[in-house]
Amino acid sequence: MILTYEYRIKPNSNQAQSFEQWLELLRRHWNYALGQRLDWLRRTRCAIDRCNLISEPIGEITEQVNYYTQQSDLKQTKILFPDYKNIYCEVQQMNLQRLDKAWKRWLIPDKKGKRGGRPRFKKAGQLRSFSFSRVNHPKAVIKFSSNCIWTKKWGAIPVVVHRPIPDGFKLKTATIVKKADGYYVCLTAEDDNIPNIIPIENIKSAVGIDVGLKEFLTTSKGETVAVKKIYLTLQNHLARQQRKLARKVKGSKNYDKQQKRIALTHQKIQRHRKDWHYKTAHLLVNNYDFIACEDLNIKGLARTKLAKSILDVAWGNFLIKLEAVAVKRGVWFVKVSPHGTTVNCSSCGHKVPKTLSVRLHECPRCNLTMDRDENAAVNVLNKALQMHGVGLILSACGGLVDGQPVKQETSEKEYVQLSLF
Template sequence: MILTYCYRINPSPEQVAIMERWLELLRRHSNYALGQRLDWLNRTRSPIDRCSLVSEPIGEIPEPVNYYTQQADLKETKKLFPEYKKIYAETQQVNLQRLNKAWDRWRKPDVNGKRGGRPRFKKTGELRSFVFPRVNSSKAGAHLIDGVLKLSRIGSMPVIMHRPLPVGFTLKQCTIVKKADGWYCCLSMKDDTVPELLPLDSVKSAVGIDVGLEKFLTTSDGEAVPIPQFYRKAQGKLAQAQRIMSRRVKGSNNWKKAKHKVALLHLHLTRCRKEFHYQVAHWLCSKYDLIAHENLNIKGLARTRLAKSINDAAWGAFLEILQAVAVKRGLLVQEVNPRGTSIECFNCGSRVEKNLSDSAKPTLRERVHCCSSCNVKVDRDWNSGINILNRGLLAVGLPLDGCGKSAQDVVREASASAEEQQVSFVRLRSPHHNL
């Protein structure tokens, strides 16, 4: 198992200047290497027996450009530009490896036939991290001993160890990251032991979760977590900070100060959202052994009119965190097909069409699942959660009434009228939101 812990470091002003210079030099080299690859691609794209009607490059056909040829050119780069001799050699190699991965994602499709976007040239300040691929070994460029991080050709600096390193893990890699509020080191560590997943025979409790925008999620047990809307609540202060930045002369010191304030606000929102996701994930994993959720096309949903709210909820980031927390605890997480979970009745299986309008205050009929066949009235999201749970149990091979609430229990708990139906809300400890 591989873990990554992030700690804050306190470099001296001289060390900050060195690291910022490294980032700028690595950015320039990465852009040059990307330009080499694109030039080779443009000159060799035309087949030998035909040419384009628009234009074709002329001249000699260059040699193939890949990671190994560009790595071999590092010696020539250091001769032409002596500043690159001050950068740790393995750090420059990892910089080229990053470009090679981005290039392969663009040129080579994955198992599903999808490819990533074309690598782009980085502007000044866009490269914010560099890597030492080995830690605490004989030839490593980074050494962490007793809360002091020693980096080759940079020096020693204290590390704020706000939590101890886990026992039994071996440090593998150190990434130095520049954020809006300072410098950080991300330590990747590995342990050969893998947590054993819980056997299906030992699953005692299961739950299905339905994520949404009115409520962050609703469980098949009828509990709901309110959505915090961190970005929506901070829009006023963000707009004010961005308005101040737009009125400054671009590139001036006042513009840089205003830009730094905007970056601090976005960093704070990101941390609040991440903390909230971890709280919900740990709450679910502490109560249930099996968690089923929908396999949503979040990128497609983010292209609709609800894009701002969907990106603010960050369902994709939450599901990744939920999967990571569950694996550490040895629990099970199952994806199910989302098609028809809101329309299908959990009790009788009949289809109940619903029309959830885009208005700010949808009617009660739109938010309540009212089945005319079995006369069941429950919350719309609660019905979806139960359907997700049933599909998750079928996917792993467990009986529908093997764990959790059965359909009869939910029917007994559901109110006779939609007006009386109340879903219990779970209020977690919210992160500080004083912007």
């Protein structure tokens, strides 16, 4: 299992100036290396026995540019530009590895046939982090103790360790990140022990969740979590700050100060949302052994008129955090197809079409009446339980036996219980 711990660091003025210089030099190196790759791609986009009808560069075709060729050129870079001698070689290599990953994501599709966007040239200030490949290794250039990090070039830098790293975890990499309110170090720790997931026969409680905008989420037991409109609450303040920025002279000190105020506002929104997501995720994991949710196409939903509200609640980020917390705690986390979960009746399976404005599910066949989000959450739970064959006794309406019973009519006017075993 790999975990990342983020701690704030407090460098002095000389150390902070060194960070700024490194980030700027690494940004220039990123742009030069990316330009090499794009130039090689432009020169080799056509076969050697034919030419492009629009334009074709004339000149010698260089060898293929990749990570290994660019890594071997680092010695020549330090000769031509002596400032790069102050940067550790492994930091420059990690910078090239990051570019290589972005390049491959653009050219090579993944298992689903999707590709990432083309890597971009970075403007001044856009490269905001650099990494070390080893920590506390005998040959590592950076060391981490209980309350500081140390390198030969910087000396000791105080670290605010608000949460200790668990015993048994071995530090692997370190990344220095520049944020709106200062510098942080992200330490990646690895442990060979993986939390064992709860055996199917030991699952005692299960829940399905349905995310929405009226309520952030609704569980199959009728519990709800209210929506926090974090961005929508601060958008007017943010708009005023951005109008002030537009009236400043670009590049002036007042422009930079106003730009920092806007960055701090965005950081406040991000941290508030992150804290809310993690608290909600831990609340679910503490109470249930089996959690089921919908595998939503959030990018598609964000193209609708409700895009701002959907992006504000950030369903995708929440589900990622919920899955990470569940895996860490050994709790089942299952995603199911959202097809039919809102329309189908959780009691009899009859399709009841409804528009988004209709908030109540009323089935004409079995006379079931309940909140539409709770009905969808029950359907999500039923799908997940059937998919994995969990041995929980379900009522005919799809809910757990200890939940609220719902009547279903049968030919003999009896109530039945279904068992997946």
